[in-house]
Amino acid sequence: xxxxxxxxxxxxxxxxxxxxxxxxxxxxxxxxxxxxxxxxxxxxxxxxxxxxxxxxxxxxxxxxxxxxxxxxxxxxxxxxxxxxxxxxxxxxxxxxxxxxxxxxxxxxxxxxxxxxxxxxxxxxxxxxxxxxxxxxxxxxxxxxxxxxxxxx
Amino acid sequence: xxxxxxxxxxxxxxxxxxxxxxxxxxxxxxxxxxxxxxxxxxxxxxxxxxxxxxxxxxxxxxxxxxxxxxxxxxxxxxxxxxxxxxxxxxxxxxxxxxxxxxxxxxxxxxxxxxxxxxxxxxxxxxxxxxxxxxxxxxxxxxxxxxxxxxxxxxxxxxxxxxxxxxxxxxxxxxxxxxxxxxxxxxxxxxxxxxxxxxxxxxxxxxxxxxxxxxxxxxxxxxxxxxxxxxxxxxxxxxxxxxxxxxxxxxxxxxxxxxxxxxxxxxxxxxxxxxxxxxxxxxxxxxxxxxxxxxxxxxxxxxxxxxxxxxxxxxxxxxxxxxxxxxxxxxxxxxxxxxxxxxxxxxxxxxxxxxxxxxxxxxxxxxxxxxxxxxxxxxxxxxxxxxxxxxxxxxxxxxxxxxxxxxxxxxxxxxxxxxxxxxxxxxxxxxxxxxxxxxxxxxxxxxxxxxxxxxxxxxxxxxxxxxxxxxxxxxxxxxxxxxxxxxxxxxxxxxxxxxxxxxxxxxxxxxxxxxxxxxxxxxxxxxxxxxxxxxxxxxxxxxxxxxxxxxxxxxxxxxxxxxxxxxxxxxxxxxxxxxxxxxxxxxxxxxxxxxxxxxxxxxxxxxxxxxxxxxxxxxxxxxxxxxxxxxxxxxxxxxxxxxxxxxxxxxxxxxxxxxxxxxxxxxxxxxxxxxxxxxxxxxxxxxxxxxxxxxxxxxxxxxxxxxxxxxxxxxxxxxxx
Numbered sequence: 001x002x003x004x005x006x007x008x009x010x011x012x013x014x015x016x017x018x019x020x021x022x023x024x025x026x027x028x029x030x031x032x033x034x035x036x037x038x039x040x041x042x043x044x045x046x047x048x049x050x051x052x053x054x055x056x057x058x059x060x061x062x063x064x065x066x067x068x069x070x071x072x073x074x075x076x077x078x079x080x081x082x083x084x085x086x087x088x089x090x091x092x093x094x095x096x097x098x099x100x101x102x103x104x105x106x107x108x109x110x111x112x113x114x115x116x117x118x119x120x121x122x123x124x125x126x127x128x129x130x131x132x133x134x135x136x137x138x139x140x141x142x143x144x145x146x147x148x149x150x151x152x
Numbered sequence: 153x154x155x156x157x158x159x160x161x162x163x164x165x166x167x168x169x170x171x172x173x174x175x176x177x178x179x180x181x182x183x184x185x186x187x188x189x190x191x192x193x194x195x196x197x198x199x200x201x202x203x204x205x206x207x208x209x210x211x212x213x214x215x216x217x218x219x220x221x222x223x224x225x226x227x228x229x230x231x232x233x234x235x236x237x238x239x240x241x242x243x244x245x246x247x248x249x250x251x252x253x254x255x256x257x258x259x260x261x262x263x264x265x266x267x268x269x270x271x272x273x274x275x276x277x278x279x280x281x282x283x284x285x286x287x288x289x290x291x292x293x294x295x296x297x298x299x300x301x302x303x304x305x306x307x308x309x310x311x312x313x314x315x316x317x318x319x320x321x322x323x324x325x326x327x328x329x330x331x332x333x334x335x336x337x338x339x340x341x342x343x344x345x346x347x348x349x350x351x352x353x354x355x356x357x358x359x360x361x362x363x364x365x366x367x368x369x370x371x372x373x374x375x376x377x378x379x380x381x382x383x384x385x386x387x388x389x390x391x392x393x394x395x396x397x398x399x400x401x402x403x404x405x406x407x408x409x410x411x412x413x414x415x416x417x418x419x420x421x422x423x424x425x426x427x428x429x430x431x432x433x434x435x436x437x438x439x440x441x442x443x444x445x446x447x448x449x450x451x452x453x454x455x456x457x458x459x460x461x462x463x464x465x466x467x468x469x470x471x472x473x474x475x476x477x478x479x480x481x482x483x484x485x486x487x488x489x490x491x492x493x494x495x496x497x498x499x500x501x502x503x504x505x506x507x508x509x510x511x512x513x514x515x516x517x518x519x520x521x522x523x524x525x526x527x528x529x530x531x532x533x534x535x536x537x538x539x540x541x542x543x544x545x546x547x548x549x550x551x552x553x554x555x556x557x558x559x560x561x562x563x564x565x566x567x568x569x570x571x572x573x574x575x576x577x578x579x580x581x582x583x584x585x586x587x588x589x590x591x592x593x594x595x596x597x598x599x600x601x602x603x604x605x606x607x608x609x610x611x612x613x614x615x616x617x618x619x620x621x622x623x624x625x626x627x628x629x630x631x632x633x634x635x636x637x638x639x640x641x642x643x644x645x646x647x648x649x650x651x652x653x654x655x656x657x658x659x660x661x662x663x664x665x666x667x668x669x670x671x672x673x674x675x676x677x678x679x680x681x682x683x684x685x686x687x688x689x690x691x692x693x694x695x696x697x698x699x700x701x702x703x704x705x706x707x708x709x710x711x712x713x714x715x716x717x718x719x720x721x722x723x724x725x726x727x728x729x730x731x732x733x734x735x736x737x738x739x740x741x742x743x744x745x746x747x748x749x750x751x752x753x754x755x756x757x758x759x760x761x762x763x764x765x766x767x768x769x770x771x772x773x774x775x776x777x778x779x780x781x782x783x784x785x786x787x788x789x790x791x792x793x794x795x796x797x798x799x800x801x802x803x804x805x806x807x808x809x810x811x812x813x814x815x816x817x818x819x820x821x822x823x824x825x826x827x828x829x830x831x832x833x834x835x836x837x838x839x840x841x842x843x844x845x846x847x848x849x850x851x852x853x854x855x856x857x858x859x860x861x862x863x864x865x866x867x868x869x870x871x872x
Contacts, residue, residue, distance in 0.1 A: 120663045
């Protein structure tokens with residue numbers, strides 16, 4: 001019996017979404033992945049508004065957040081989450097192509113929980129995503145407000 | 153003018169002083185019963201009056217004192233006459249001395265008054281030595297006076313004593329003469345009495361007896377008189393005490409004979425006379441009287457001789473004392489005159505000194521005026537220089553503006569070019585797989601353009617620094633130039649951001665290609681034939697290379713963007729760690745390392761490590777096919793630079809491609825021989841240039857290559 005927790009994947013590029021889901025599939029972690037295509041959608045989900053007003057209560061176990069996105073970018077989402085008393089306990093992992101130091105510094109300054117540079121090598125990418133999913137969705141004990149589902 | 157109040161007081165004081173001196177003299181005379189030196193009170197009086205009141209009162213005091221002495225003191229008293237020569241001489245001496253002392257005192261008084269004023273000045277100058285000298289001279293003058301006065305007083309006393317002794321001697325001599333006279337009278341009286349006795353005896357006439365009686369009476373009174381005269385005379389008394397009984401004896405004998413003549417007649421008296429006893433007595437008397445007279449006369453002679461000796465001594469003392477005091481007073485007088493002369497000289501010197509001082513003040517004032525004029529001229533010149541500088545500044549300002557405009561134009565064209573390139577790049581990006589090569593060229597162009605911009609930037613910086621050193625007055629202009637440089641840097645930064653962004657966005661599609669090829673390979677492995685599998689493999693490999701290219705490009709782009717952080721770097725340690733971090737290859741291949749001792753440098757350690765990593769890994773890579781690889785790392789210091797050398801015995805290169813070695817994306821070997829992206833050496837060059845150094849290489853195909861780079865020893869970053 002393993003507790004499976006919901007993962008919020010915020011990624012504007014469908015190819016990356018597909019690759020990430022493929023990676024998570026191998027470990028049967030894909031079922032509870034919610035995909036938001038940009039920062040606006042991610043915030044709508046977290047605040048349960050617009051298209052997500054009907055969703056179940058509770059926070060995701062982890063947010064995998066891309067940095068470069070149209071409209072509201074990853075840094076903005078991170079700032080909002082970590083600046084909100086209700087949301088700030090949710091673990092946020094930056095997943096990005098950028099190795100830019102200022103992004104790294106800014107993310108940690110805002111309170112990111114982890115920062116991962118996507119490897120070009122597919123196997124390495126798969127490995128990274130899998131390890132992230134397993135760590136945050138299966139191993140890490142989330143804060144009390146997060147949704148948990150018993151996996152049979 | 154002369155008869156002023158002060159004048160009257162001075163003369164009245166002189167008269168009063170003399171009167172007082174006279175009264176004191178009289179009082180003292182009463183006290184010591186007349187045995188007082190005549191001028192004992194008048195000398196000090198005249199002296200004091202002369203010193204205190206001056207010449208006139210001094211002379212007046214002398215005159216009055218002389219008159220008083222002549223009238224009342226010197227005998228005969230009560231009239232202006234002088235009895236003896238000594239008193240006349242004494243009075244003359246006193247008068248002379250009085251006049252002399254008055255003159256000297258007057259001189260001394262004047263000198264002292266002048267000295268007082270001068271000493272006040274000298275005291276202001278605080279010249280102790282001069283003051284001491286003056287004190288000494290004053291002491292000498294005062295002492296001289298007092299000594300002279302003392303000598304005069306002694307002389308006066310001596311004269312007085314002599315005169316008293318003389319008077320005593322006179323009395324003594326008259327006494328002796330009286331005694332001798334009386335003795336002679338006594339003898340003649342006795343002879344007369346005897347004559348009368350003889351006459352009576354022979355004639356018996358009474359008239360002879362009358363003579364006899366008269367003589368006897370006279371003898372009696374003479375004896376009384378002698379007794380009286382010699383009462384106090386211890387010398388003559390004994391002689392006379394013998395004489396008197398003899399005289400009485402004689403008188404008794406005479407009387408006896410006379411009585412016998414009367415009672416018994418002539419024969420009886422004759423018998424007594426014939427005994428010659430009377431004659432013997434008479435002879436005895438004569439002998440005694442002669443003895444007395446002789447004694448008296450010898451005493452008289454002794455007195456006279458002593459008197460003569462004393463008179464001679466007195467005269468000598470008078471002459472000597474007078475001479476001595478005259479010498480002393482003359483000396484004092486000379487001293488005063490000399491003092492007087494010196495004071496006059498000093499006064500004249502003082503006046504001259506004041507004149508000199510005034511001249512000096514005048515000349516200094518003139519000098520100051522001249523200096524002032526000079527200063528004004530200099531200020532004027534300074535103003536002119538400033539004006540010239542201002543004009544120069546204006547000119548420079550114009551030049552800076554012109555250059556700024558030129559830079560702006562360059563920037564604009566650069567921006568335009570970047571915009572064009574961006575458009576092209578975006579277009580090319582869409583069909584990435586088909587036109588990968590074209591894209592890369594475009595990127596290269598962009599990088600070259602950026603390098604050029606950077607070089608332009610460095611050049612501009614150097615120019616700015618030069619201006620700063622040469623034209624410090626142009627601070628504002630330099631700041632303006634710096635602002636321009638900052639703008640250029642901002643433009644440059646944007647360009648880098650763009651470049652980074654392009655590289656960044658390139659990664660995503662490549663990752664996708666790699667990912668999906670892998671998925672395809674995994675899913676379709678069983679259905680694909682070998683050829684198709686090969687295609688997939690080629691795509692995967694190419695993608696991997698592309699990814700490496702992009703990563704290297706990112707690294708290249710990042711180099712220097714952070715700025716260089718210089719510090720002291722231990723090159724030996726850096727090279728050791730570089731070789732170690734290059735992994736198993738360095739340890740397993742049995743490479744012959746020859747590493748010399750390397751100097752410390754002042755550089756960015758992270759960037760420098762990149763340089764060493766690139767050079768050492770190149771050396772390892774190109775010696776891979778050697779049987780015995782040898783890598784030498786040496787260094788030398790020359791012309792203020794540290795020159796480092798990495799030499800290998802690998803495949804080497806042809807020197808004609810030397811210029812392509814350090815250009816980005818340029819490779820001298822085929823990928824299947826030696827892998828690589830063509831960015832490593834470009835990065836090396838860039839880092840070395842950033843440190844102000846040079847990089848070059850030498851090589852021979854098949855024999856090896858040597859890479860050199862330099863780091864300046866004291867390259868302190870200058871300016872903005």
